[in-house]
Amino acid sequence: MDPLQAICIGFDAAKIGFEAQSVIAMRLAGIAGFWNVPENENVRMVQEKPMAVLEAGQAAFDALMKGHSPDRVVSESMARIGNHTQANMARLSKCGPSWF
Numbered sequence: 001m002d003p004l005q006a007i008c009i010g011f012d013a014a015k016i017g018f019e020a021q022s023v024i025a026m027r028l029a030g031i032a033g034f035w036n037v038p039e040n041e042n043v044r045m046v047q048e049k050p051m052a053v054l055e056a057g058q059a060a061f062d063a064l065m066k067g068h069s070p071d072r073v074v075s076e077s078m079a080r081i082g083n084h085t086q087a088n089m090a091r092l093s094k095c096g097p098s099w100f
Helices: 003-032 041-065 070-093
Strands: none
Touching: 003 041, 003 070, 041 070
8 A cells, every 4th residue: 555545545534524524514503594505405414325325335346346455445435425525515605604
């Protein structure tokens, strides 16, 4: 395993964690009425999880079947999860605070 790949995986995990926590904060603020969110956001946050997990698992499986190294398998899987967290953060941050 390339030592720099481990560092990249760590940075990717930190980025995904930051984005996920930001999305959770905006969704909770939306539930409390402090952040403008779409009406279907509560349903969407539950419905998107299984699909994201399936995509990540499929990416990992595909990488395994192609004979990639373990670090590449993890990177492929994390990239799919990262796509979802990045899209959610971008979408929700455009909504902005609700000033009653």
